[in-house]
Amino acid sequence: MLVLKFGGTSVKDEKQIHKVLEITKGRLKRRPVLVCSAHKGITDKLIQAGHKAATGEPDAGPVFEQQRAVLKASGCDHDMLDPFFREIEDLLRGISLVREASKRSMDYLSGFGERMSCRVIADYFTRHGLKSEAFDAWDLGYVTDENFGSARPLQGYELKMQTEFNRRVGADVIPIITGFIGKTSAGEHTTVGRNGSDYTATCFAAGLGAEECEIWTDTDGVMTADPSVVKEAHTIPFMSFAEASELAYYGGRVLHPSTLIPAIKRKIPVRVLNTNRPEHPGTVITETGGDNNMPVTSIAYKEGQSVITIESTAMLGQPGFLGRVFGVLGREGIDIDMITTSEISVSMTVTDASNLNTAVKELEQYGRVTVVTDKTIVCVVGKNVKHQKGLAAKVFSALAEVDVNVEMISQGANKINLSFLVDDADIARAIPSLHRRLFS
Ligand code: ASP
Ligand code: MG
Numbered sequence: 001m002l003v004l005k006f007g008g009t010s011v012k013d014e015k016q017i018h019k020v021l022e023i024t025k026g027r028l029k030r031r032p033v034l035v036c037s038a039h040k041g042i043t044d045k046l047i048q049a050g051h052k053a054a055t056g057e058p059d060a061g062p063v064f065e066q067q068r069a070v071l072k073a074s075g076c077d078h079d080m081l082d083p084f085f086r087e088i089e090d091l092l093r094g095i096s097l098v099r100e101a102s103k104r105s106m107d108y109l110s111g112f113g114e115r116m117s118c119r120v121i122a123d124y125f126t127r128h129g130l131k132s133e134a135f136d137a138w139d140l141g142y143v144t145d146e147n148f149g150s151a152r153p154l155q156g157y158e159l160k161m162q163t164e165f166n167r168r169v170g171a172d173v174i175p176i177i178t179g180f181i182g183k184t185s186a187g188e189h190t191t192v193g194r195n196g197s198d199y200t201a202t203c204f205a206a207g208l209g210a211e212e213c214e215i216w217t218d219t220d221g222v223m224t225a226d227p228s229v230v231k232e233a234h235t236i237p238f239m240s241f242a243e244a245s246e247l248a249y250y251g252g253r254v255l256h257p258s259t260l261i262p263a264i265k266r267k268i269p270v271r272v273l274n275t276n277r278p279e280h281p282g283t284v285i286t287e288t289g290g291d292n293n294m295p296v297t298s299i300a301y302k303e304g305q306s307v308i309t310i311e312s313t314a315m316l317g318q319p320g321f322l323g324r325v326f327g328v329l330g331r332e333g334i335d336i337d338m339i340t341t342s343e344i345s346v347s348m349t350v351t352d353a354s355n356l357n358t359a360v361k362e363l364e365q366y367g368r369v370t371v372v373t374d375k376t377i378v379c380v381v382g383k384n385v386k387h388q389k390g391l392a393a394k395v396f397s398a399l400a401e402v403d404v405n406v407e408m409i410s411q412g413a414n415k416i417n418l419s420f421l422v423d424d425a426d427i428a429r430a431i432p433s434l435h436r437r438l439f440s
Contacts, residue, residue, distance in 0.1 A: 005201030038113025221283030238290025251302030312367025
């Protein structure tokens with residue numbers, strides 16, 4: 001069995017869905033199972049409609065308009081999705097009455113994109129000679145916890161998934177399964193988080209014991225750097241799970257950060273491919289990766305970070321100081337990415353600075369607290385990073401050359417990444433210069 005995941009741009013419209021059909025046709029011998037996103041733009045429109053409804057204005061117009069255009073261009077019956085449309089209207093009306101878009105309601109609402117796109121794709125495939133059927137992931141055993149907005153499948157979901165899959169999916173049918181969404185055991189709708197269909201796909205690949213999981217997107221695999229910033233960026237043919245995980249986490253834009261977790265557990269290779277250039281070999285991610293001798297595999301960055309620094313002489317010889325600091329952050333639900341410490345100060349980066357106020361007040365009992373914003377974490381990833389003499393010198397001189405200042409330097413304990421912080425405004429100079437030095 002082969003799990004193929006097609007993202008929003010890959011199923012955007014009839015032209016793209018046709019490419020998906022051709023790609024699937026070429027893989028029939030491997031028993032393809034598809035996991036699909038909503039048409040690009042629909043999830044955003046659903047979420048906007050939810051927020052608007054919460055101000056008292058229920059308006060599904062923009063969602064319906066785009067979805068109807070895809071229906072029409074794909075040759076589907078015009079009323080095929082009417083039951084979904086009615087449910088969306090009811091839900092928006094409900095939100096507008098209570099004037100509140102709770103996480104729970106927003107998960108219910110944003111999941112309609114995948115439910116509708118999978119119906120369109122299955123209908124299109126079937127009319128073009130590939131017998132297919134759409135499935136909501138929860139009907140195939142994708143049962144999650146109650147973390148609305150970032151739900152994860154329950155422990156042991158694999159067995160239920162296999163049972164439901166064997167029971168419901170006919171041997172002659174290609175299942176088109178919704179990415180992104182799930183249900184709790186009590187039947188509440190959940191989502192795994194924005195851009196989470198990659199993760200749904202690897203969960204299915206792991207649960208069903210697939211030979212491989214293909215992630216079809218709109219770039220030629222995983223690149224050495226963001227091609228919108230570095231013209232010379234090129235595809236990385238092989239990567240290890242560890243390298244790809246660091247990269248996804250630190251802003252490599254191709255994979256959702258959680259994607260590799262299920263694949264690692266079951267050692268299932270993940271291949272990243274381009275729907276618009278299916279002949280390109282893309283990137284294969286496996287346990288060991290390639291045996292290339294590249295000093296570095298890739299450069300990733302994550303913009304818009306904030307840094308909290310606590311300075312205090314009370315840290316000197318104070319066992320438990322950091323424990324107390326992290327205790328505060330943990331209680332406030334603040335997620336830290338990068339940390340550097342010295343004898344008298346500790347600095348930490350966070351992606352979401354919106355809920356820092358209470359934490360900062362509490363931390364002030366331990367020392368002087370400052371928060372600075374508009375920073376970018378740059379992460380140089382590669383399994384050879386740990387063996388490289390002089391790599392740091394190369395990295396920092398490449399930055400000095402283009403007059404970029406560096407703060408908070410850290411080499412991950414797994415020693416496959418070297419991370420540091422620069423100003424958001426310096427990214428357009430920093431990344432190309434680093435890429436030149438490390439890849440040419
Ligand atoms: N449709 C969802 C989103 O836009 C999930 C995905 O595309 O992976 O976030
Ligand atoms: Mg994606």
